[in-house]
Amino acid sequence: MDSEVILDVRNLETIYVIGKERIIRAVDNVSFSVHRGEILGVAGESGCGKSTLAYSLLKLVPPPGIIKGGEINYYGWGNKVNILDLPENMLQRYRWKEVAMVFQAAQSALNPVMKIMGHFLDTGLAHGLTKREIYERARILLKQVRLNENVLDMYPHQLSGGMKQRVIIALALLLSPKVLILDEPTSALDLLTQKNILDLIKEINRKLNLTMIFITHDLSLLAEIATKVMIMYAGKIVEMSPVEDIFYNPRHPYTIGLIKAIPSLTGDISTVKSIPGEVPDLSNPPHGCRFAPRCPYASKICREVEPELENIGDGRYVACHKWEDI
Amino acid sequence: MEDMSHAINGRTFNSLLKVENVSFTYEERTFFGAVRRVYAVDGITLEIKSQEVIALVGESGCGKTTLGKVIVGLYKPTSGRVLYKGKDIWKMHKNEWRIFRQKVQLIHQDPYQALNPSKTVFQILSTPLRYHRIVKSREEARKRVEDLLRAVGLKPEMVLNKYPHQLSGGMRQRIVIARAISLRPELIVADEPVSMIDVSLRIDILNLLLDLGNKLNTSSIFITHDMGLARYYARDGRIAVMYLGNLVEIGPTEDVIQRPLHPYTKTLLSVVPVPDPKLARERKAIQLRSLDVPSASNPPHGCKFHTRCPFAEKRCSQEKPKMIEVEKNRYVACFMVE
Numbered sequence: 274m275d276s277e278v279i280l281d282v283r284n285l286e287t288i289y290v291i292g293k294e295r296i297i298r299a300v301d302n303v304s305f306s307v308h309r310g311e312i313l314g315v316a317g318e319s320g321c322g323k324s325t326l327a328y329s330l331l332k333l334v335p336p337p338g339i340i341k342g343g344e345i346n347y348y349g350w351g352n353k354v355n356i357l358d359l360p361e362n363m364l365q366r367y368r369w370k371e372v373a374m375v376f377q378a379a380q381s382a383l384n385p386v387m388k389i390m391g392h393f394l395d396t397g398l399a400h401g402l403t404k405r406e407i408y409e410r411a412r413i414l415l416k417q418v419r420l421n422e423n424v425l426d427m428y429p430h431q432l433s434g435g436m437k438q439r440v441i442i443a444l445a446l447l448l449s450p451k452v453l454i455l456d457e458p459t460s461a462l463d464l465l466t467q468k469n470i471l472d473l474i475k476e477i478n479r480k481l482n483l484t485m486i487f488i489t490h491d492l493s494l495l496a497e498i499a500t501k502v503m504i505m506y507a508g509k510i511v512e513m514s515p516v517e518d519i520f521y522n523p524r525h526p527y528t529i530g531l532i533k534a535i536p537s538l539t540g541d542i543s544t545v546k547s548i549p550g551e552v553p554d555l556s557n558p559p560h561g562c563r564f565a566p567r568c569p570y571a572s573k574i575c576r577e578v579e580p581e582l583e584n585i586g587d588g589r590y591v592a593c594h595k596w597e598d599i
Numbered sequence: 600m601e602d603m604s605h606a607i608n609g610r611t612f613n614s615l616l617k618v619e620n621v622s623f624t625y626e627e628r629t630f631f632g633a634v635r636r637v638y639a640v641d642g643i644t645l646e647i648k649s650q651e652v653i654a655l656v657g658e659s660g661c662g663k664t665t666l667g668k669v670i671v672g673l674y675k676p677t678s679g680r681v682l683y684k685g686k687d688i689w690k691m692h693k694n695e696w697r698i699f700r701q702k703v704q705l706i707h708q709d710p711y712q713a714l715n716p717s718k719t720v721f722q723i724l725s726t727p728l729r730y731h732r733i734v735k736s737r738e739e740a741r742k743r744v745e746d747l748l749r750a751v752g753l754k755p756e757m758v759l760n761k762y763p764h765q766l767s768g769g770m771r772q773r774i775v776i777a778r779a780i781s782l783r784p785e786l787i788v789a790d791e792p793v794s795m796i797d798v799s800l801r802i803d804i805l806n807l808l809l810d811l812g813n814k815l816n817t818s819s820i821f822i823t824h825d826m827g828l829a830r831y832y833a834r835d836g837r838i839a840v841m842y843l844g845n846l847v848e849i850g851p852t853e854d855v856i857q858r859p860l861h862p863y864t865k866t867l868l869s870v871v872p873v874p875d876p877k878l879a880r881e882r883k884a885i886q887l888r889s890l891d892v893p894s895a896s897n898p899p900h901g902c903k904f905h906t907r908c909p910f911a912e913k914r915c916s917q918e919k920p921k922m923i924e925v926e927k928n929r930y931v932a933c934f935m936v937e
């Protein structure tokens with residue numbers, strides 16, 4: 274793997290302001306970097322802040338969300354540029370051209386009365402491509418996602434779920450981005466189609482050396498596709514490590530609990546069990562470590578001091594006071 | 600909990616419920632006024648024994664929910680029979696029907712639909728008890744509701760007077776389960792009961808359903824598209840695999856998972872994500888001839904899987920394979936396995 278950093282996120286804070294009293298800290302003091310060519314998998318339960326993190330990376334957080342602090346440093350232009358400082362016209366050159374995204378539930382966002390070609394034209398023309406260029410690229414991209422080019426002349430409802438998802442991936446690649454964020458790209462698809470899309474994503478990653486951030490609530494998927502895995506819990510990164518370490522040698526009690534809570538087809542079924550307690554309310558998270566109320570290893574310090582995401586060597590990061598004892 | 604174990608009146612029935620060659624077809628009017636038929640369930644035979652646990656699996660749209668609704672008597676089959684203790688439920692007398700509806704309960708797939716938002720937990724749980732005359736007074740109702748709440752792991756004083764929206768998803772699902780067991784059912788059909796529950800809490804809910812089933816001698820059918828959850832829930836029971844309105848394979852759960860026989864089951868299991876990076880990258884998925892799922896309103900002739908099946912031969916497109924016991928307790932509908 275190329276070790277060159279392409280995105281470096283420092284102390285990112287994104288909140289949703291709901292009335293005077295309620296602030297939801299959806300992404301809370303998050304730091305990590307993404308390296309060129311890798312597939313960073315992001316997993317965590319519903320509501321932990323995965324999509325908010327993705328939106329933040331494009332500076333596209335929908336209201337009432339705001340990015341309250343931190344830096345998103347992009348290195349794709351050669352030198353370091355903090356995206357959060359960019360004026361709107363420069364952001365236009367960053368979004369889709371540098372970092373593109375396949376949104377969660379994007380299939381339903383396809384315009385039902387517009388043919389697929391129209392979707393390519395819309396995106397391309399808005400970014401200064403000519404019709405001819407758009408047509409040429411669209412044909413190449415459809416081939417890449419293994420679709421026949423006659424799809425261009427079809428309406429979305431004429432395509433299956435898997436075909437639509439492939440069209441959306443092709444659309445996201447129209448402006449040749451260096452980083453592609455995929456937010457739950459397979460969750461609306463059946464298992465067989467999901468497998469097909471995963472293979473496709475891996476192939477694109479390899480052939481184009483495209484950097485990818487793959488977001489999912491299904492941790493098992495990441496065993497297949499990711500090179501590095503980030504586990505989020507209640508707005509925070511709790512662990513981030515190479516994929517083998519996450520599955521074979523997890524260090525954070527939440528990662529351990531999550532893996533044990535998912536019955537698989539291969540593992541021992543008799544040891545499967547839920548994590549006790551409930552996911553915290555992000556407008557009023559617990560003091561200290563957010564996982565402490567549910568953690569079997571928690572002690573006094575855990576309930577008082579918030580653990581930092583610590584570099585424990587070999588590309589592994591853990592936010593837990595007790596990681597050495599686990 | 601004590602008094603609930605009387606649910607089965609001391610008699611054991613080998614066959615509790617049987618669907619016999621059951622089909623269910625939806626009829627929709629299209630925009631142009633024509634009738635479009637969706638063959639959601641197509642000639643299924645399945646027997647549920649007393650105290651048995653069955654996981655019903657298959658991909659979205661294969662007809663699981665429809666079959667579940669036929670089993671509990673919400674939908675009348677287009678053809679075929681549903682037999683409860685040997686009796687055709689659609690030929691029952693009023694009183695028998697009432698008992699059937701009490702003894703066979705459905706937990707709905709959609710949890711938002713399941714609980715009336717304008718009623719408190721006490722009202723939600725006490726209404727059916729009074730309707731079916733299981734309790735005679737408000738006092739008795741209160742005591743019984745408290746017992747039920749404790750049975751599903753909730754503190755009565757904490758939830759009794761709350762409305763559904765004041766509860767977490769997990770607590771709401773426990774209320775739904777409490778209501779389902781309150782009428783002392785003999786069979787519970789649970790349609791995706793944990794799909795809206797946090798991943799880290801799903802096993803708790805499944806354990807609750809299993810424990811209650813054991814204590815009350817209730818049979819259950821667990822509908823899911825998640826093979827891992829199916830394996831867990833029905834580990835002491837059977838797994839039934841559906842494809843496009845048909846049952847293609849049924850057998851003891853672990854046997855089927857470890858050694859699937861039907862090509863569809865084999866294919867499906869070969870693409871379920873496994874939480875093991877080495878294994879995930881080594882194993883070979885079975886390649887289908889086509890990824891497109893045929894439409895349930897215009898299904899293929901013969902074996903419905905033949906358009907995608909890598910093993911299909913000429914015969915598969917002409918004749919429909921029957922469910923055959925190919926090994927002890929293992930039923931498969933495929934010419935290549937016969």
Ligand SMILES: Nc1ncnc2c1ncn2[C@@H]1O[C@H](COP(=O)(O)OP(=O)(O)OP(=O)(O)O)[C@@H](O)[C@H]1O
Nearest residue numbers: 289299318319320321322323324325336337490555
């Ligand atoms: N537009 C919004 N307004 C208010 N709160 C929001 C909004 N969008 C998200 N949130 C809250 O922010 C938190 C994080 O949400 P987010 O969608 O980022 O989570 P997620 O991990 O992507 O979840 P999922 O797996 O369900 O997609 C949640 O508590 C959510 O309720």
Ligand SMILES: Nc1ncnc2c1ncn2[C@@H]1O[C@H](COP(=O)(O)OP(=O)(O)OP(=O)(O)O)[C@@H](O)[C@H]1O
Nearest residue numbers: 625637639658659660661662663664665666824895
């Ligand atoms: N009310 C309805 N009217 C017409 N067609 C319907 C109706 N409900 C379901 N169908 C169709 O019947 C077939 C079976 O649907 P069903 O809901 O039983 O599948 P399922 O296996 O439960 O799917 P899921 O896993 O998505 O819940 C599908 O083709 C579906 O589109």
Ligand code: SF4
Nearest residue numbers: 562565568575593594
């Ligand atoms: S910091 Fe403490 S409470 Fe948090 S995960 Fe580690 S041991 Fe558990």
Ligand SMILES: [Mg+2]
Nearest residue numbers: 323324325377
């Ligand atoms: Mg999301």
Ligand SMILES: [Mg+2]
Nearest residue numbers: 663664665708
């Ligand atoms: Mg269903």
